[in-house]
Amino acid sequence: MTDSPTYLTGAGNTAFGRHEGRGALDLMAEAAQQALDTAGLRRADIDGVLCGYATTLPHLMLSTLFCERFSLKPAYAHSLQLGGATGSAMLMLARDLVRAGRCRNVLVVAGENRLSGQSRDSAIQTLAQVGDADFEVPNGASVPAYYGLLASRYMHETGTREADLAELAVLMRANAAGHPDAHLKTAISLDDVLASKPIAAPLKLLDCCPISDGAMALVVSASPHGEASVAMAGAGQAHRHQHLSAMADVMQCGAGEAARRAFDEAGLRVEDIDCLGIYDSFTITLAMLLEEIGFAPRGGAAQRVRNGDFRPDGPLPLNTHGGLLSFGHCGVAGGMAHTVEAFRQMTGQAGARQLSRRPRHAFVHADGGVMSSHVSLILSREVSA
Numbered sequence: 001m002t003d004s005p006t007y008l009t010g011a012g013n014t015a016f017g018r019h020e021g022r023g024a025l026d027l028m029a030e031a032a033q034q035a036l037d038t039a040g041l042r043r044a045d046i047d048g049v050l051c052g053y054a055t056t057l058p059h060l061m062l063s064t065l066f067c068e069r070f071s072l073k074p075a076y077a078h079s080l081q082l083g084g085a086t087g088s089a090m091l092m093l094a095r096d097l098v099r100a101g102r103c104r105n106v107l108v109v110a111g112e113n114r115l116s117g118q119s120r121d122s123a124i125q126t127l128a129q130v131g132d133a134d135f136e137v138p139n140g141a142s143v144p145a146y147y148g149l150l151a152s153r154y155m156h157e158t159g160t161r162e163a164d165l166a167e168l169a170v171l172m173r174a175n176a177a178g179h180p181d182a183h184l185k186t187a188i189s190l191d192d193v194l195a196s197k198p199i200a201a202p203l204k205l206l207d208c209c210p211i212s213d214g215a216m217a218l219v220v221s222a223s224p225h226g227e228a229s230v231a232m233a234g235a236g237q238a239h240r241h242q243h244l245s246a247m248a249d250v251m252q253c254g255a256g257e258a259a260r261r262a263f264d265e266a267g268l269r270v271e272d273i274d275c276l277g278i279y280d281s282f283t284i285t286l287a288m289l290l291e292e293i294g295f296a297p298r299g300g301a302a303q304r305v306r307n308g309d310f311r312p313d314g315p316l317p318l319n320t321h322g323g324l325l326s327f328g329h330c331g332v333a334g335g336m337a338h339t340v341e342a343f344r345q346m347t348g349q350a351g352a353r354q355l356s357r358r359p360r361h362a363f364v365h366a367d368g369g370v371m372s373s374h375v376s377l378i379l380s381r382e383v384s385a
Contacts, residue, residue: 176322
């Protein structure tokens, strides 16, 4: 393994929402071609492929299936499964493959027609399997129920209120309104969030991400390609539990540990970051991650929103695409959208939502399961010495 820099050189996505009649492979191919075009690469230049899983396409060899359909002949192909953390974990693995000299250009891709390709009941049943098969699933719990329990305990510990969580939902919807590919764009207010349908107390409908169709792709390379390149300066993981019933402490889920490893590797601090892409499957997810990692004090994420700190024109723009809560969530690709957005903001490719000051250092974090698996990435326009 060398310490030579590794770069994100291309990104692509489909619009998130309903894609009736389009399967996961079609969506993935569209996003992948955009990523190659952005990177200025041909399909023959791709010598590694990492592919996320899709619940609507439970193929045992999804990476090689995609390569066959997309006419790729890589020297390395692998599928990965780590819940919502899968996208960031694939990017971390792609970075390691390039640093080890195994590959020069790795295509990281995921997509799913989760909205149009399966029934609501099927989606709920599939996702509920994240729970413990003996002690949680038999009691009828769903993913929102797991997060509702988590939220109740965290709010008790920190004094966070339902109105505080609502602030995050409103910000994400405002950000999504500026993205042409976002799933949900209609403006919402704090009152709208608080009055929305109860799902799993204290979480309401607008505290929860939608189910979407869509795809994302990124290219990780050994060499930069002009201005459209961002160095992958640091990465870290942490895995403390799988099931909610095995979580020892809601105040220490592993996010802070993964972040510290990424910061140490990059030689940077929380104060150096000027752009955030933080996983937000639920409003409580976003609040907990922001606070455990150190971008807000405990119980203080909402106050930073009220201060305007996380707005696109604030000092620390957060999920400028609208996050999972409003841009949309189609499984693995939903989590990858945070990195795609950071890449575009850092390379000046964000269009009308481009930040007035291009970020120098972006921090991306994803979690899988019920705050179970954590992956942090640090991107930089300046290669660390």
